[in-house]
Amino acid sequence: MTIQPRLYNGTRDLLPADMLPRERVLAEFRRSFQLFGFAPVETPALEYLEILTGKYGDDEAQLLYRLDYRNDDPARRLALRYDLTVPLARLVALHPELPLPFKRYQLQPVWRADRPQPHQGRYREFMQCDLDTVGSTSLSADAEIVAVCADLLGKLELPGFVIRLNHRRLLGAIVELAGLDADQEGMVCGAVDKLDKVGLEGVRRELGQRGLAEAAVARVLELITLPVDFADPAALAARLADHPAGRQALDELRELHAQLLALGVAGAHLKLDLSLARGLSYYTGPIFETVLPALPHMGSLMGGGRYDGLVGMFLGRDLPAVGATLGLDRILTALAQLRPGAVALTPTRVLVSRSFPETDALALQLAARLRASGVPTEIALEPGKLKKQLAYADKQGIPWVLVLGPDEAAQGLVSVRDMRGGSQQTLALAGLVVDQFS
RNA sequence: GUGGAUGUAGCUCAGUCGGUUAGAGCGCCUGGUUGUGGCCCAGGAGGUCGUGGGUUCAAGUCCCAUCUUCCACCCCA
Structure with a gap:
């Protein structure tokens, strides 16, 4: 009687042909991160459930792997980590002795219980490569994070990658200017985020279906489709004239953009995109995300933003932070689809x-x-x-x-x-x- | 989580209106003597037809259930 050898869906064995290119890319990651002065850390795969809950958004309960272990005692319930950002916030709160700003990178697997789609580089167990700076409100911290990612994506020769940039408070301003309540922001952003996928009419339909008045929908669409350009955001700036918070968010994005150019990031890779929302609920400032125009079915290869309130959830006082996640498995999937070819089976020469x-x-x-x-x-x-x-x-x-x-x-x-x-x-x-x- | 597909040899797949010992290509093994891979030739191993029921004289083929994997959506890395 043999046991049927099988794999849990969404997990995989990595064979030499998978691991050799993977190790090469990981080495590149480590090199770039350290080149910018980020130091490595690791955290446990397991965290107390209460550390992880309430951080990720609507689908969190469904996506989090809870462990069926000591479930009788709520305070001892465990879960597999869902990302590396929340564990970092927990780590920083637990180590007040760390000098600030704390710049760390972390390359470890995370687990999410959604439906796997290998062709989209989507798995239940996958490697995240995180890069964060904790303890600085400076826009230079944001710029540095984006610059490292741009540097890496460029080195990996991912053709035409575009880093979309937006600002949570700019989205908030748009919702307010459209005459909507703040608690509708999440719903509006969720619909607006699909703009490049379903088009203007698709967004209009979804917002209508979700109960927004036609006039409000029209105002939202008008605002997010304003011609925006880092160099000349005149139309947007004019609309934000009476909205100081929105105005300030736009100024921050322009400053971020200027610093990115100075750091050597090519302007062609940067795009101010008012429809970028991102689902994770902990972001508070600039947000960014990278997709490949050549592979529209693939999700984002990199994403991140500023989250000034998250560490405070563990520390009792706010500690600003900004970071990004690079999706190693997705990047490798993208590379394999863009450049199929013979891969080495052994390092032996x-x-x-x-x-x-x-x-x-x-x-x-x-x-x-x-x-x-x-x-x-x-x-x-x-x-x-x-x-x-x-x-x-x-x-x-x-x-x-x-x-x-x-x-x-x-x-x-x-x-x-x-x-x-x-x-x-x-x-x-x-x-x-x-x-x-x- | 929603919707739609899929499952026959290690891999990619044929398999007719249900009918006898289920096939191909690739891969694998052996050989084509004496120290040489790829190409070619000759031979060979390998299949509970996903699983469990049901219909039938007869099921890989029809029906039901279940599992698996895949695709799109949702969300994201």
Whole structure:
């Protein structure tokens, strides 16, 4: 009786062909984060349920994985973390000794109980790559976060990525100017967020269906479709003339934009977009999100914003914060869809074959020498037919095979076979140039 | 969570109006002697037809249930 091997939907095994590109991208992430002075942390997969609840919005109850463990005691209920931002807020509140501003990055999986859609890079267990600055109200903190993300997306050669920028208080101003109550903001933003997907009429229909008066709908649509441009937001600014908070939010976005340009982010990647809303309820200031025009079915690859009230929920006093999340799995899915091609199955560059007892020790010594020079090297673990060893190298995509038999050994030589081209040459064993293998 | 599909060999899929030992391509294994992969040739292994019921003389094929996976929406990474 064997147990049926199976995977929970929305989780996956990552094979070498998945992990090798993944590790490359992760290394790039770490490098960029540290280059901007962010330091790594990790937090537990498990948190007390009460830490996580009440932070994420309407669908939270449905999406949070609660653990069926000590469910009798409400104070001890546990859940799998849903993101890395709330655990960070909890961490900061628990470590008041940390010097501020605290700049940290965190690369860890999170869990969400929604319906998986692999083609959209959507899973129940997925890796989030977070970057946050806690303890600064400066717009430079916001700018830095966005700049790191732009830097990374550029390095990964994601074509034409667009960072949409908006401001929570600007959305609030629009709702007020449309003559609506503040408690309708969430609903309005939710509908407005779909503008680029369902179009103007789609948004109009949804707002109508949700009970908004026609006149109010018209005012909302008029405001969010105002021609907006960082360089010349005149029309919007005019409409906000009598709304100081909205006016200030717009000024903040313009300042953010100016700093991003100064930090070297290309203006073509930046777009002021009044329809960007974002569902997480903890955002309070500038918000941003990145999608790829080439892959409209894919959700956002990166998203974030300022959340000045979240840490205060744990600390008792507000501590400002701003951060972003990069979706590693989604980025890798996007890259695979945009640039399909052969992927490596192994890091091995050289296979040292073994078919001859009399030169076996010599072959092992050769492998040791290559490794000492930094060349990822395998030895044939089961000496035998050379044919099988070559077939193995071929299937694994190992580019070089070395053959060191009695013929070669007698003259101090080694045969070097190029598996991709199919050519082979015999070189002096002592003068082997390892550079050609790396 | 809402709506729609799907399930036959490791993978991608055929399988007629229900009818006898369920097929193909790819992959895998062995061989085509003596130290050489890919291409070619010859052979071979591998299937509870997702699962459980039902209809029928007879079910991969029809009906019901269930599970699985996928797609769109919702939301987001």
